[in-house]
Amino acid sequence: MATRGSAVLRRRGAALYGELAGDLTDRIQHGEFAPGAKLPPEKELAEAYGVNRLTVRRALSELARSNVIRTEHGVGSFVREASVRHRIDDSHAGLAESMAARGLTVTHELLESSRVWLRDLDADTRSRVPRGWKPPLARFRFRRLLDGPPWSLSTVLMPVGVAPADWDGVNSLTSVLADQGLPVIRAERGFSAAAADDETARWLDIAPGTPVLVVNGINTDHHGVPVMLLQHHTRADRAEYVIRLTEQLEGEE
Known part of the structure; x- marks a missing residue:
């Protein structure tokens, strides 16, 4: 050479x-x-x-x-691995379902399944807990991998009454809920950037301080009642989120 x-x-x-x-x-x-x-x-x-x-x-x-x-x-x-486009304007299709349609495989590694009280949450998360949720809450922490490499480190909070008691990460949370008669709808998403802390970096196989895309959101049932509060720390070099705008707003770009 x-x-x-x-x-x-x-x-x-x-x-x-x-x-x-x-x-x-x-x-x-x-x-x-x-x-x-x-x-x-x-x-x-x-x-x-x-x-x-x-x-x-x-x-x-x-x-x-x-x-x-x-x-x-x-x-x-x-x-650098090519970023993967993920449409989030389809309120029903989760990451696993969306990627499966393109021949890609999403796997989940369950890191934590626990019950938490509001005092156990950081101030930002506590402020986003929907009204009417009564503690303790079910908390799931897991890593999502897309065709092998990590995609996101995720945390989901749910009311204990609707959370699957035996979720093991083999199938996505949303698909398990749908099988139990509770299909959920993607209702709200917020995006921000952050530097990966040591733990996030370790699970995402990146260096501490590497930029990550933070996705905060709420999923509801068909009646609009919140059933999932989620946060994904997503590798910025692997993900591109896409929203298709179908309405043209005059005077705006």
């Missing part, structure tokens, strides 16, 4: 870091490094291409700016 890399860079005669970035991009596009794969360390790349580590570092920074790779400080550089 050393001979190949050095020849490529010297033959073209342009800025070395730019040529190195271009060659690595070609190798990624031709499948030599698969999505999610870790690139060789800087030292190994420098030796392979006959350049110094500063040149390698500049090339990797160029690839990161172009969204070809993502870099986790102290860990390494990884080929």
Whole structure:
């Protein structure tokens, strides 16, 4: 690989870091490094291409700016996985159902199934608990994986009376509720950005401080009664949420 890399860079005669970035991009596009794969360390790349580590570092920074790779400080550089579009304007289709229709598999890893009181919740979550919910509440914490890699770290609160007592994460919560005669509707979603804390980063396989998309929401039954309060910390490099607007508002864009 050393001979190949050095020849490529010297033959073209342009800025070395730019040529190195271009060659690595070609190798990624031709499948030599698969999505999610870790690139060789800087030292190994420098030796392979006959350049110094500063040149390698500049090339990797160029690839990161172009969204070809993502870099986790102290860990390494990884080929960026393509983001997956998820429509949320269909009030009935959950992530698992939506992805299954596209041939993708969503799996759930149940991390916690417990009963909590309002005093156990942080102030922000406590302020979003729907009126009329009486504690204790059922709390489920789980990780969703999309075709292998993590998609989100999720927390769901529900009234104990409607929460499935034996949910094990094999099927989605919404599908289990539907099987029990309680189909739910996606009623409200809010989006914000945050930096992943240590625990979130660990479960999502990203570096602490990496930006994540925070989705807060409420699901209701067919009568509009809230039955689920949820929060997803979603990997920003994997997800793109889509809402189709069917009504044109005059004077607005």
